[in-house]
Amino acid sequence: LDGEDVRYDPMDYAVPNPWTELAADRQACPVARNRHGFYQALSYDAVSEVLRHPERFSSRSGNNLARPGKNTDVLIYADPPVHSRQRRLMIPAFAPARVNRLEPYARKVADDLLDGVSDGAFELIEQYSNPFAMTTMGCVLLSIPIEQRPTFRRWTLAIEAETAGAPAEAWEADVAECEEYFRRELRARAEMDDPPDDLMTVLVRSQLENQPIEEDAVLFMLRILLSAGNGTTTDLITNAVWLLDQHPGQKRRFLSDVPGMVGGLVDETLRYDGPIRGIFRTATRDTAVAGCPIPAGSRVYASLMGGGHDETAFEGADDFIIDRDWNTIPPQLGFGTGPHQCVGLNFARLVGRVGLETLYSRLPNLRVRPGFQPVHRHSPIRRGFHALELIADAKQPRTTDPSMAVTPHEYKIAKVAVPGRR
Numbered sequence: 001l002d003g004e005d006v007r008y009d010p011m012d013y014a015v016p017n018p019w020t021e022l023a024a025d026r027q028a029c030p031v032a033r034n035r036h037g038f039y040q041a042l043s044y045d046a047v048s049e050v051l052r053h054p055e056r057f058s059s060r061s062g063n064n065l066a067r068p069g070k071n072t073d074v075l076i077y078a079d080p081p082v083h084s085r086q087r088r089l090m091i092p093a094f095a096p097a098r099v100n101r102l103e104p105y106a107r108k109v110a111d112d113l114l115d116g117v118s119d120g121a122f123e124l125i126e127q128y129s130n131p132f133a134m135t136t137m138g139c140v141l142l143s144i145p146i147e148q149r150p151t152f153r154r155w156t157l158a159i160e161a162e163t164a165g166a167p168a169e170a171w172e173a174d175v176a177e178c179e180e181y182f183r184r185e186l187r188a189r190a191e192m193d194d195p196p197d198d199l200m201t202v203l204v205r206s207q208l209e210n211q212p213i214e215e216d217a218v219l220f221m222l223r224i225l226l227s228a229g230n231g232t233t234t235d236l237i238t239n240a241v242w243l244l245d246q247h248p249g250q251k252r253r254f255l256s257d258v259p260g261m262v263g264g265l266v267d268e269t270l271r272y273d274g275p276i277r278g279i280f281r282t283a284t285r286d287t288a289v290a291g292c293p294i295p296a297g298s299r300v301y302a303s304l305m306g307g308g309h310d311e312t313a314f315e316g317a318d319d320f321i322i323d324r325d326w327n328t329i330p331p332q333l334g335f336g337t338g339p340h341q342c343v344g345l346n347f348a349r350l351v352g353r354v355g356l357e358t359l360y361s362r363l364p365n366l367r368v369r370p371g372f373q374p375v376h377r378h379s380p381i382r383r384g385f386h387a388l389e390l391i392a393d394a395k396q397p398r399t400t401d402p403s404m405a406v407t408p409h410e411y412k413i414a415k416v417a418v419p420g421r422r
């Protein structure tokens, strides 16, 4: 199988559900060179092998088709041992106990946003999933004051524009402003006796302790965090809502026990149609996967969607089933696997769980607007819609206290102002 004979094309965005193409190619050959000249791994085992062997499949050229102009040997652009050391800094910030403490704040953010939704037409991404993802990431996780949400959004969009290869005028000034904010914030925390117990403080502390890491590298890590942690959770919530609507039987089951089934819904969405559909690596030497030779220097695409729909790993792989028993089947690949597996996955699960649970508890009658057909954004990496139009009615009352703060550490960071740009 080679070139034009390969049926699945991750660059062809017009095919909404390419399950048939994936299955045909996987069966013919789980790793093949496609018409764009890169090798695509489509089976669960081949995807896992690529992602678990950084010595053969490097991240130095990034996990996307393009990489930023700066020479950045940081996190998703790094291999072990540089990568391992940087990653160790972040792990404590995402430990389950620390992340779980944020749950009440995430619930409050969700309730606040849904208070603003009235009966009738409701565009999910703009009115709910994106502001929810941004606010939980920015205000709850990074302790950015809630009033700065619009600024934070501007920065995040600029970073996304940069990663997507947009001209510098579109993002340069905003990215510089964002970096300046984080630089000031990190330095201020280094001087505080009692800094907020959050992600940025974890990074600052590890800088001050025995193995200092360059401030520029930490700033770049924060930038990666913003691009890795915002749009992804937006798409997780949105894709789950669409999938439920497409599978009415599953939606009925979900509505019969929203808190009990929401964890399963999150994992099944990640397996079936998660926010990241595939990631790139570069072969460091002549190698082979599943018997398919891959020459040194080739770009290799690990298709998370392909692995997730592999029948040998998941029975009924093309069926959407929200109550799979994840203790008895292989883990889904939506967060990747191997040394770069999503470091934020506990937080991402929390955002997905709380976002979907609150949405359907308050709007159990939520449905896609009849006749609306969502359109996927163009990206071989990401999987998400431009918009998802819904109908909302019969809203239930909120369960959280409206007067509660949404930023766990608000009072402590009030003295660090966001630099103004006039």
Ligand code: HEM
Pocket: 051, 059, 063, 075, 076, 077, 087, 137, 141, 224, 225, 228, 229, 230, 232, 233, 236, 274, 275, 276, 279, 334, 335, 336, 337, 339, 340, 341, 342, 343, 344, 345, 347, 348, 349, 352
């Ligand atoms: C549902 C939402 C999310 C999905 C599907 C997702 C998926 C992924 C995947 C597939 C990778 C592996 C990249 C690679 O191997 O090259 C990754 C890495 C990463 N993710 Fe996530 N992610 C999500 C949310 C988040 C959140 C909320 C954060 C932070 C708050 C985050 C932070 C990161 C970081 C920092 C990395 C790089 C880890 C490393 O290189 O060691 N992600 N993510």
